[in-house]
Amino acid sequence: MMKAWVHHETGAPDVLRLEDRPQPRPARGEILVRNRAIGLNPVDWKFISWGRAGWDWPHIPGVDGAGDIAELGEGVTHLRPGARVAYHNDLIRPGSFAEYTVIPARAAIPLPDALSFEAAAALPCPGLTAIQAIEKVPLWSGAHVLLTGASGAVGGALLQLARSRGWIVHAVCSAAQSARVRRLGAATVLDYRQDNWREIAAERTENQPLNAVFDMVSGEHAASLASLLTANGHLVCIQDRQEKAPLPPFTTTISLHEVGLNAMHAHADDLHWGKLVDAGATMAKEIVSGRFDPQIIEVESFDQLPAALTRLEHGPNPGNRVVVL
Template sequence: MKAWVHEKTGDPDVLQLRDMPKPRPGCGELLIRNRAIGLNPVDWKFILWGHDAWSWPHIPGVDGAGEVAEVGKGVSHIGVGARVAYHNDLLRPGSFAEYTVIPARAAIPLPQSLPFAAAASIPCPGLTAQQSIGKVPLWPGAHVLVTGASGAVGGALLQLAREKGWIVHAVASASQADRLLKLGAATVTDYRTEGWKDAWKRRTQYQPLHAVFDMVSGAHAASLAPLLAANGHLVCIQDRQETAPLPAFSTTISLHEVGLNAMHGHACDHQWGRLVAAGVDMARKICEGAFDPQLIETASFEELPASLSRLKAGPNPGNRVILL
């Protein structure tokens, strides 16, 4: 098979297109013939950083969509030819190839009418947003703030939060305001506006915030903790809180970290079943026109490193997908 591999860490231009042995699925696994590959920030970050668990040359990539080409032993719930999307463990050989082996429990069944390009946008952005939403037990009408809202995860989160009946306030570039309002934001704050955090602090005296979803950094999230009402929720989608950002027994907020890859090493089958069901629901809603997959670029397999470089350079108001 053809695969994009790297033998050293670096920018996306370290990737090389090579002939590699086509893998075989083991017990509880599926071999997927990839038809589309979803590109994500975690891809270029780990190409840059590397990981001790990898063997070289390494095939990166966590998201893909395609058809089941072979079924491993012990798998009975899905068969050859089934259309699926998946998020694969970043420690394993990944999706930047014509074929990828995945855990069978990670396969998201797809409707026949769903294009593979849209399907490849579901796993990392959509399921990360779903995990984030699931962290907080809020009610319809609750007010939440979403920073970094213009990215792929932010756009998915806006749509899921709107379905919950939450009132969502987005923080992003002013140029993305119209798009974010269509996705479900009630208001949009330009992050470039000087003193916007202070303005929000004054605003919360009259309208409390019940959750903050931050996609910038742990330090940035900590700076937003004072905006939360009593028993509020601070959800870090980039980084985490190593120390409590507020004094003990003040507003008694809850701290949450989000990392989709943790599912591969630590989740039970029941958790996977719930996550896959959420992916199936997103796929159905895309077909019905009720969920925007936010596709901003589709490129060929040969263009993968260049597309990944564009993702790294940004901005990325949506998803970049590779078609095979």
């Protein structure tokens, strides 16, 4: 048996109950991870509230975790018991809010020995989402991009990746996070609470065109920024997507992109996962070397998980919240 946070119904994080549940066993192509730390993400509290078709009840939520491999399923030869890994798990599966979690072996991100499990657990969902977003856009060193939600976990990861590629990042966030976002590499910062920030951004594009916009808010919000892009620019939606073209045809002919990390579990092949895991492993090494900030703002104990998830729901969240076992 194992301890796990489960919910028998949908609702706020306080519907979670700490219960004894059967310890799972890995099937072919899977591994069993002994969780040492759990990364909390907005998708966790959202799906506890919404529910999802295909869940077995009671459900163990949680998509991100880090720990060591306790058992290998049949056919897994590229990993070994005891190896340190982080992972992003499919929302449909029993999740990471437990002492043990079964994951597909192809989703295991190898970790350097020097990386703490706390930092590793903050990596998968924000980091892999940022990697997916940035790889949508084939830009050059010196390209100018606009990033909304720059102070959040995904936004901060994307900002750091963009700077590592030599892009000039114009960030949008709250004024309270301006200094931190500049430390992460933003060239300019606009306060989204300022009514005319879009007009300021538009004036700047008259002298310095934007090659890409990365939006963390909604499809509608992203569409409102499409006119800021120069010819052949890129509009990347990390929340929602564009159901119709936001600009008239044969104008700036921008490209539209959607990002959905969880969709990888159902629709990506092993080659896709191999590339994503490799990128995650590189990010893990860069945390150790100090070239990437995991943006941890809270480390809480396992018995306080629902309270930490409630703080995540209500924010603010200028980074990642992590639970340790």
